[in-house]
Amino acid sequence: MLSNIINWSGRNRFLVLLATLFIVVGGVFAVLRTPIDALPDLSDVQVIVYTEYPGQAPQVVEDQVTYPLTTAMLSVPKSKVVRGFSFFGASFVYIIFEDGTDIYWARSRVLEYLNFAAGRMPRGITPQIGPDATGVGWV
Numbered sequence: 001m002l003s004n005i006i007n008w009s010g011r012n013r014f015l016v017l018l019a020t021l022f023i024v025v026g027g028v029f030a031v032l033r034t035p036i037d038a039l040p041d042l043s044d045v046q047v048i049v050y051t052e053y054p055g056q057a058p059q060v061v062e063d064q065v066t067y068p069l070t071t072a073m074l075s076v077p078k079s080k081v082v083r084g085f086s087f088f089g090a091s092f093v094y095i096i097f098e099d100g101t102d103i104y105w106a107r108s109r110v111l112e113y114l115n116f117a118a119g120r121m122p123r124g125i126t127p128q129i130g131p132d133a134t135g136v137g138w139v
């Protein structure tokens with residue numbers, strides 16, 4: 001079988017040369033059109049909500065801040081996962097969106113739902129949206 005391919009290639013040098021030329025031109029075209037990034041952003045679209053509740057234990061922060069925010073963020077359109085973390089005097093809520101969601105659209109939806117959830121927060125507590133960055137930006 002291999003000898004047949006070699007014999008055919010020897011008899012049809014022009015076709016082999018033409019096929020090789022097409023492959024080389026296609027390869028050069030693909031290399032020039034391929035975007036190159038040192039650190040490609042493969043992370044999910046996420047929005048972080050940070051809230052300070054000074055002097056409070058994690059259980060109090062969980063009950064009065066993290067849980068109301070997490071339940072409000074569950075209904076954000078295109079949200080895939082909502083995770084809440086409570087610490088001494090601080091709360092983090094991570095909203096992870098479906099692939100292909102625009103980060104600015106996601107941030108504006110989270111702000112809308114934060115305004116809705118603000119009425120369920122303790123007096124003087126204001127949730128803040130995190131910086132406009134991806135997970136790769138934090139490395």
